[in-house]
Amino acid sequence: MQKFFIEEAYFNDLTLPEDLIYQAYKVLRYKTDDKFIIGVKEENYLVKIKNISLKELKYEIVEKLDINNELDLYVTIIQGYPKGDKFEDIIKHGTELGASYFIPLIMDRTQFKMDDKRQENKLIRFNKIVKEASEQSFRNIVPKVLSFSYLNNIDLSCYDAIFVCYEEEAKNGKLQGLKNVLKELKSKSNIAFIIGPEGGISDKEINYLKNIKNTYFISLGKRILRTETAPLYCLSAVSYERELK
């Protein structure tokens, strides 16, 4: 069943914003009595269409749904900004896998040439991708893509654990850290994964991170993962550890 995230004002009027009315009428071809799910302020409602046209849509509430599809940890993916459109794939699939926040990180080895205007447009686009992925994957909330940042501009003190994915660990065969910490974390903890861009994390950045509290250098198995695969491993690991009994 289709899910739409909407602002509270539309829900109070038992309608949808204009673009979603268009989508419901023209793309999904909804008719009177068709049902869909509304996500509003982290709550979910099953609703039924009372009347629909290209200009107007009214629904009634069938029931409030008691579903929670969120991870029990708040996970931030701090992603060294990769080449091409890879960041879009990361946030799309990362949303399906339960991330709460994404931070596109300009690191020493990021090849980055975007002026402020372009960054602003990108962020609008990123947040649209994340909203659609949230609807498709039945998230309770829509994750946020935060502004492009530099490592030393991020307040890392707000995280209960910061996992730095460092491929040298994998090459050296040190396979520990992530599992032990994930098992022990209290529900509702804030955690972050820091993932380097294509060239990896620089020595300077590693040294900076070594001085941050609650930082763990982890490996993601024995093989060398691409920068766009690593965050999906991290999020799958969180789900596997915390959701599968």
Place this chain on the structure above:
Amino acid sequence: MQKFFIEEAYFNDLTLPEDLIYQAYKVLRYKTDDKFIIGVKEENYLVKIKNISLKELKYEIVEKLDINNELDLYVTIIQGYPKGDKFEDIIKHGTELGASYFIPLIMDRTQFKMDDKRQENKLIRFNKIVKEASEQSFRNIVPKVLSFSYLNNIDLSCYDAIFVCYEEEAKNGKLQGLKNVLKELKSKSNIAFIIGPEGGISDKEINYLKNIKNTYFISLGKRILRTETAPLYCLSAVSYERELK
């Protein structure tokens, strides 16, 4: 460091096939004394270039490397063939994550229109993608992409465990199975994950699979994953459970 998988004959002559000589000379711009890794028959050798030109490359063996980057289970991804180029992403990232085999599966809800010739060309392309991904991720072996198949043509009796990713389980909140079985499997076991295409697995297919021995219907966390995200979750879970201590 670059890794190349080559046939034994080239290794016996301490050279590379023509296309890799071109790549080494023109793309990577290797010179005498540069080193790279050769993967041959599941073994790895560090080698050093003795002479190189556009037409010829000779190397000497520096040492045999004792590295094993393989999962301790043989994992087959039996993937309901998805739309567009998604299968290529699945095998690329699935190779990084340690899969041994991929089977493109024509399921009830696969939209599939490929004649035999086109299938053959696709398989050549798929196996090339997998080889490159193996080199990049430092695999010991190159996984195989097997022929396009139908569910009832696959011999499922060769697997010690078959996990069917069935999203109804996720919707119903039944979150068990995968973890218990993954923990208990003996090293070198053969396992398979069956993943539906965009429309999911049909009731007919589910009923067929219910009668297969060693089949487990599993969920991959609370959210609904896209068909191309599910296999990456499965492989990450195997690595997380079996490789991270």
